[in-house]
Amino acid sequence: MRTATPKTIALWSLVALVGAAGWTVLALSRDEEVSAAWMVxxxxxxxxxAYRFYAKFIAHKVLRVDKRRxxxxxxxxxxxxxxxxxxxxxxxxxxxAIAGAGPLVGPVLAAQxxxxxxxxxxxxxxxxxxxxxxxxxxFFSTRxxxxxxxxxxxxxxxxxxxxxxxxxxxAIMIILLGVLALVIVNALAESPWGTFSIAMTIPIALFMGxxxxxxxxxxxxxxxxxxxxxxxxxxxxxxxVAESSWAExxxxxxxxxxxxxxxxxxxxxxxxxxxxxxxxxxxSTFMKIGTIVLLALGVLVTLPTLKMDPVTDFASRGDGxxxxxxxxxxxxxxxxxxALSGFHALISSGTTPKMIQKETQVRMIGYGxxxxxxxxxxxxxxxxxxxxxxxxxxMNAPAGVVGDTVQEASRAVANFGYTISPEDLARAAEDxxxxxxxxxxxxxxTLAIGVSEIFSKVTGDSLRAFWYHFAIMFEALxxxxxxxxxxxxxxxxxxxxxxxxxxPFRNVSWKPGLVLTSAAVTGMWxxxxxxxxxxxxxxxxxLFPIFGIANQLLAAVALAxxxxxxxxxxxxxxxxxxxxxxxxxxxxxxxxxxxxxFSSDPRxxxxxxxxxxxxxxxxxxxxxxxxxxxxxxxxxxxxxxDGVLSAALAILVVIVLVDAARVCVRHVRDPLSSRLxxxxxxxxxxxxxxxxxxxEEEKAELAAHERAKAGSS
Numbered sequence: 001m002r003t004a005t006p007k008t009i010a011l012w013s014l015v016a017l018v019g020a021a022g023w024t025v026l027a028l029s030r031d032e033e034v035s036a037a038w039m040v041x042x043x044x045x046x047x048x049x050a051y052r053f054y055a056k057f058i059a060h061k062v063l064r065v066d067k068r069r070x071x072x073x074x075x076x077x078x079x080x081x082x083x084x085x086x087x088x089x090x091x092x093x094x095x096x097a098i099a100g101a102g103p104l105v106g107p108v109l110a111a112q113x114x115x116x117x118x119x120x121x122x123x124x125x126x127x128x129x130x131x132x133x134x135x136x137x138x139f140f141s142t143r144x145x146x147x148x149x150x151x152x153x154x155x156x157x158x159x160x161x162x163x164x165x166x167x168x169x170x171a172i173m174i175i176l177l178g179v180l181a182l183v184i185v186n187a188l189a190e191s192p193w194g195t196f197s198i199a200m201t202i203p204i205a206l207f208m209g210x211x212x213x214x215x216x217x218x219x220x221x222x223x224x225x226x227x228x229x230x231x232x233x234x235x236x237x238x239x240x241v242a243e244s245s246w247a248e249x250x251x252x253x254x255x256x257x258x259x260x261x262x263x264x265x266x267x268x269x270x271x272x273x274x275x276x277x278x279x280x281x282x283x284s285t286f287m288k289i290g291t292i293v294l295l296a297l298g299v300l301v302t303l304p305t306l307k308m309d310p311v312t313d314f315a316s317r318g319d320g321x322x323x324x325x326x327x328x329x330x331x332x333x334x335x336x337x338x339a340l341s342g343f344h345a346l347i348s349s350g351t352t353p354k355m356i357q358k359e360t361q362v363r364m365i366g367y368g369x370x371x372x373x374x375x376x377x378x379x380x381x382x383x384x385x386x387x388x389x390x391x392x393x394x395m396n397a398p399a400g401v402v403g404d405t406v407q408e409a410s411r412a413v414a415n416f417g418y419t420i421s422p423e424d425l426a427r428a429a430e431d432x433x434x435x436x437x438x439x440x441x442x443x444x445x446t447l448a449i450g451v452s453e454i455f456s457k458v459t460g461d462s463l464r465a466f467w468y469h470f471a472i473m474f475e476a477l478x479x480x481x482x483x484x485x486x487x488x489x490x491x492x493x494x495x496x497x498x499x500x501x502x503x504p505f506r507n508v509s510w511k512p513g514l515v516l517t518s519a520a521v522t523g524m525w526x527x528x529x530x531x532x533x534x535x536x537x538x539x540x541x542x543l544f545p546i547f548g549i550a551n552q553l554l555a556a557v558a559l560a561x562x563x564x565x566x567x568x569x570x571x572x573x574x575x576x577x578x579x580x581x582x583x584x585x586x587x588x589x590x591x592x593x594x595x596x597x598f599s600s601d602p603r604x605x606x607x608x609x610x611x612x613x614x615x616x617x618x619x620x621x622x623x624x625x626x627x628x629x630x631x632x633x634x635x636x637x638x639x640x641x642d643g644v645l646s647a648a649l650a651i652l653v654v655i656v657l658v659d660a661a662r663v664c665v666r667h668v669r670d671p672l673s674s675r676l677x678x679x680x681x682x683x684x685x686x687x688x689x690x691x692x693x694x695x696e697e698e699k700a701e702l703a704a705h706e707r708a709k710a711g712s713s
Contacts, residue, residue, distance in 0.1 A: 018045040023046075036382045039306070042119070051367060058132065062571060065139065070682040071686075085274075091369060092284075093278045093355070098347050104475050106443070107378070108384040109322050114309045114310050114315060117331050118331060118335055121331065122335060126338070126370055128580070134344045134366040139359065139366070142356060146353035151166070152349065153557065158659060168649055169493060169557060170497065171652075176550060177265075181261050187444040187475055189252065190253070192241055193242040194238065197235050198480060201280060231286075258533055261529065265521075269491050277488065291471075291474050292379055306385045308389055315327040324603035334548050342553065342556070342558055343482075343551055345557075346489045346554070350493075364691050383446070384443075391425065391437070394412075394438055395440045396441055396446060405422075425437070432449065432465045433469075448469075451474075491508075531641075535634065548592075553649050560582055568676055589650075593650035606646060607639070
């Protein structure tokens, strides 16, 4: 074990002081201006310490990662789903796959409660819950040939709880994908610039895949530079297209985008991972990480002031215009992916364990990627908190609340307790070359406004519109990479379930099963996407609460599986690492589920909302924001579906938790009665570093490996 040197002690003491200073200012400042730089300092200091110490402790002391053990990618390499992938490319793929709409949308919506509650949960949640879940699930799935979360639950908890877990995880996955796709539609609808730029990332990624596979194998840095260059060209060309005769071809209505997204999801989920998925995610990761780093630097250079209150009145009253409900439990449900996300467990037990080279890489890829996503959530919260609160509420409240004109929006915002003039609302839209910014729900436009606010202070106001559209494209790219990886994971999950009935489905690369299950998955999330696009109450405002609840319920399933596996594998004394986050998540999420099903407030309770609109239909009335009787029937149908889903998912998750507790108690009483489905040890012949940069020991090991290969040839 290495001994700490005075230099390293001084360095980590400085990091701790920076983080502590940030937290102190955020916690103690009242009725005075606070720079967003303190939020960035608190986050980065906390992340660095967590990764260096807590993540390392879990990986080596608790999980006992073994570099001598061959991973599924090495043992089962078939070039389609199982494929050993360079750790840098895989880090990019995993980060791109997990960092979808959640870290962008959730924190923006949660800013309604003020910046302080969100900041605390994003940072503390990721360190002790979200990143831990991702790393532990990735480790246990890698030990089981990359099995899905639902299948691991079935194998380790038992057929009853496992069946509930399989159903719950698959249903939740479909909901999550539908809402992710809805955010893309809201960001790209009627935007030729964004649509063209996003479309061009597909041929660029295909070229990168063939370049790495056929033309120049292993030249990761080389193809990265080429890909970044092509991506920047596509971004600049998007503006030319938007101002040319081609603009009409790329100006798509929401319904048209739905069709294109479903078709893309189907094709992306059946192509080999090396051809589109991995290079595309790797490409988008450069843009994502680069933008977030530049945004953080922009905050440190321009030192923007946090204009949103630390804690708003909506936090206690629960009557916010962006989403209804009090701070507990809904701020934790709304933020979701930035702190703890069940969706990540599906990626960690889906594509990534089938591609990872070494067990020792789970810390960097599992824990490290989640910290990166959390930093995105922090920057999204910063962006939402530095703009005028009046503009924030005008953009994020549904059209039925703020109206269709700047005059109506100004009056509505005044009723919320904030002020913004019609002229200021019109000017904000003109500054970014948009016809209107009213009710641009989904979080993406709000983040884009914040990004343009920060970057334009560095480059000048003349580029404000460019930065706004750059951010829109950046966000859509973020989400689309999660959509294609998520669809493939959904396909794996459905194949796992059907494999229990018809054995050929267990081979995830079996062509007929591959096509059938991909079509089924895209068709199901396509339904939710279509519903969201045509929802009178606002697709995001109506669907995001169930998205958050479903996501956190899925996290409860993942943490229950992790806790069960820690207990069954002889790590009982470390079960608190996932057990404590599980207890918190279950408490918060089941409380939210109960309120969404049984609340008497129609803004919160789905069934109460349904009954009010159904009574109005019976009386022949049309209630706003519905405009026609068809809209009224749509609200009733969607509220019924949402309420039934919320109740059913909560029941399924409770079954999983009870059955997992039973298995743990049985193991403690009689350890010999437990059976693990872990794959037998096979010695690895692969040599690869654990982190981004190889240590001196790893460099020597790589050199010896290369000499041995040269000698044998």
